Amino acid sequence: MNSYAEIRKWREQKITNVSTNHEALNTFHDELIKQSVKLAMKNVQSEWGDPPAPFAFFLMGSAGRFEQSVWSDQDHGIVFEGGDTLKPYFLKLGEEIVDGLVRVGYELCDGKVMSSNPLWCQSVTKWKEQITTWLHQDRWDSLRHFSTFFDSRVLIGESSLLKEMKQESFYVLEENPRLFTRLAENVGFIKKGIGFFGQLLPEQHGEYSGGIHLKQTVFFPYVNSLRLLALHERIYVPSTLSRFKGLPDKYQNIKSYEKNFIELLDFRLHLKKDAHNYQEVHHIAKKALSKEERQELKWMMKKGYKLFSETKKIIENECSTWS
Incomplete structure (x- = not known):
């Protein structure tokens, strides 16, 4: 395709055909983003020449986990071989990618987790230093950055570069096992969705009040639990479903929650396939739910909370064993 407008038109024509099938929808998102990045690369090459070194463009967030709904924002980064003298080229590429994806229909990331941001566009050496720093700093924001990074996969380029970065994180965690507990604490706050009397608790303020x-x-709760266990078991794959499948047999109880997560993915697609923007994808009006849907939603919430509680106990027990 020769323009972002063509890619956007393709999206508009095809998205409804895949909006009720999780795998088909995310495969389509991958292709949309891939075509957009290839066009960005072509545009930058026409002005700046060929990439000066091997590199990888990787997805993070829901895109990295292969868990996007009909609308999604941008979460991505770039890693390249070589030194900092090459960074201007890849930052230029990152800027073109961000602009292109906006034109195709992907909103900007509020937290600026995009390859146009120098923090998320670095050489493999600097990336490994950054990962080590995030973990050693042991702060809420640095651990959050690390968790965001770990939910990543290469869409275009050298997959070995990202694997090398993830290996670095495993080395640091092995030397500092208490960090597993800190990572669990970092994601331990879960917005309460069920009240004392078993009622759904909607938003009280803002545009989506009542949702x-x-x-x-x-x-x-599902995403954070499986990320913690993936770190613990050195599982490289980023999708929550792949992480369930990658867990050793000793986690049979944890694996039993996979079916609940699949139900959750299907539930969201069923209710939000006609959403008009990224924000709508994440909000469901309580009054729009049938009695059966409310019960189903509460059940999935309860299972998620229980999963996270069990995961946290596993992490705490393992860390106490190591220390």
């Missing part, structure tokens, strides 16, 4: 925030109240 349930799916991402914070339902998705995060």
